[in-house]
Amino acid sequence: MNFKNRYLLIIAAVFWFSNAFAQSTTAYSWTNLPQIKQPVFKKDTFLITTFGARPDGHTLNTKAINAAIEACSEKGGGVVLVPAGLWITGPVVMKSNVNLHLRVAATLLFTPDKIQYALTEGFYEGKSAARNQSPVSGIDLENVAITGKGIIDGNGDAWRAVHKSQLTESQWKEKLASGGVLKDDGKTWYPSEQFKKASVGNKSMLLTPGKSPADFADMKDFLRPNLIVFNNCRKVLLEGVTFQNSAAWCIHPLMCQDLTIRDVRVKNPEYAHNGDGMDIESCKNFLIEGCTLDVGDDAICIKSGKDEEGRKRNMPTENGVIRNNIVYNGHGGFVVGSEMSGGARNIFVQNCTFMGTDKGLRFKSVRGRGGVVEKIYAKDIYMKDIAQEAVFFDLYYFVKFATDGERDMRPVVNEGTPVFRDMHFENIVCNGAVKGVFVRGLPEMPVSNIVMENMVLSADKGIELTDADQIRFKNVQLITKETKPVVFMENSSNISLDSIRYDVESEVLFSVSGERSRNITVQKTDVSKAKKGIEFQKGAQEKSLIINPGK
Structure with a gap:
């Protein structure tokens, strides 16, 4: 099929599915979304120049900016104003009831002088770790914001390999x-040489019992800080500002409640290691809307701690609304995991566009994490030129398989077994990907109860399911380059394929593999258009798939 015909087919399918979508009903409500409390500030304004700050791109303004924030908070709060200019600074420590406002053409550029950043207790990928002090931080605060049209630049190239x-x-x-x-x-x-020794020597930054941040002085350069960290704060607002060039993660709210991130831009180089855009960790009641991200790792990412430490914290990321965002470069557009040991639930993702990300909707974990990820709802998601999978579930994150590709069987389910279940995705359009849908659960804990309906997926390959249970596809158009098969299912059960549309010249429509495959039903799908409708492999029985063409 040539490009023009493929394009016309996509447009026609979008109209068809939009009509079907309008008539569909769901068991959850998009009209009763989580409510997020907003911070409110006094109108009193504190100019950082009043405290001695100078916008000459040379003067170190750390003391002046922090003095302005301290004075504002002590007097009951208000606005700390950063006028236009290039303001060089070390770490900025936020206080309650303070709105740090950056005017247009104002840039806070953080110094590359690592001496200015104290070693401190922090977190690295969900575990307690020694870190350098973040350029902007706040702990145990209430009513705090960073707003305006300026730029906060972490000078990350000075930190990263x-x-x-x-x-x-x-x-x-x-x-x-x-x-x-x-x-x-x-x-x-x-x-630096110090960074090299720590990296090549694979030195750990984790804070184990008996160790303090001071014990990591010989690897200080290696302990890259996250750009913005709010820890255990309430009513937090980030609005309008550009956050860029972070040494590690860019925006990291941790254990916060009533968080709003609105109309911000997040930018990191494509080569930025751990250059995530937003990592929302163990937060409750949050809104992310109208943001644009172009980053070096996952873009909008949901986390809740790692392994046993995350399970002991037991704080899921929950009650979130993510809408009207655009993601360009990134390992994933919307991501859950892999550090999700405290769980995630009740998250609504709507009207987002992913342009050129590695993956679109990305869910990842591995044995040992534990945690339950459930009640995730996504609709009106539009993707173009996805480098890998449009919809991706993998519970073997960073696991290397033997050359034969076999996965080890572990029938025992324990506290370290991750659970991904109860999700609903609808009205998803992807024009260009390696795979439309990829789901790989665990033999002892399949990815389960996922509904995907009203989808148009143009990709090299269609759908691939392994160790999946109770997965329902309804009104799905698959426009694929590889058609042998269009849909592959291995050791999966209770799969419903309803109203599947595919290219007429497909070699094999459905391939069922594995002796644990069972109860697969196909309805309202014309299997006869494929050269071969169904094939069974590796112990799969013919009775595992039933066709009900008229239902």
Whole structure:
């Protein structure tokens, strides 16, 4: 099928599904979404220039900016105003009842001088760890905001390593000229010898019993800070500002309640290791809307702690609304995991566009994490040029399989078994991906009870399910390059395929594999248009799939 015909088919299918979508009903309500309380501030304004700050791109303004924030909070709160200019600063510590407002053309540029950042207790990927102090932080606050049209820049290139393959030739030459050291093979640049030793030696930054941040002084350069960290805060607002160039994660609210992130821009280089856009961790009642992200790792990511430490915290990320956002580069557009040991639930994702991300809707975990991810709802999601999968579930995150691809069987379910269940995705359009849908659960804990309806997926491959249970596809158009098969199901059960449309010239429509496959039903789908409607492999029985063409 040529490009023009494929495009026309997509447009026709979108109209068809939009009509079907309008007539569909669901068991949950999009009209009764979680409510998020907003912070309110006094009108009193504190200019940072009054406290001695200078916008000359040279003066270190750390003391002046923090003095303005402190004075504002002590007098009952208000606005700390950052006028237009290039303001060099070290770490900024937020206080309750303070709105840090950056006017247009105001840039807070954080110094690359690592001495300015104290070693402190923090978190790394869901576990307690030694970190350098974040450029912007707040702990145990209420009523706090960062607003305006300015820029907060973390100067992340001073902190992060980069591989030669991630840069152009001219960028690599520029990096070498900036200083730093190379790995022995000459293919990785490190910002310092200290960083290199910690990285090559695979040194841990985790705070185990008996260790304090001071014990990590010999690897300080390696302990990259997250740009914005709010820990255990209530009524937090980030609005209008551009957050960019973070050393590690960009925006990291942790254990916060009533969080709003609105109309912000988040930008990191594509090569930024751990360059996530937003990591919402163990937060309750949150709204992310109207944001634009272009980052080096996951874009909008839901987390809740890692492994036993996350399970003991037992704080799910819950009651969230994510809408009207655009994601360009990123490992995933909307992501849950892999550090989700405290669980996630009651999250609504609507009217988002992913343009060129690695994956679209991305769910990931692994044995040992534990946690329950459930009641995730997504609709009106539009994707283009997805590098890998449009919809992706994988409970073998970072697991290497044997050459034969076999997965080990562990029938025992315990507190470390992750659970992904009870989700509903509808009105999803993807024009370009390697796979439309990929689901890989665990033999002992399949990904279960997922409904996907009213979808148009143009991809190299259609649908692939392994260790999945109670998965329902309804009104799905699959426009695929590879058609042998269009839908692959391995050791999966209770699968419903209702009103599936596919390319007429498909070699094999449904392939069923594995002796644990059972109770697969196909209805309102014309199997005869494929050269071969169904095939059974690796012990799958013919009775595992039933066709009801008229129902």
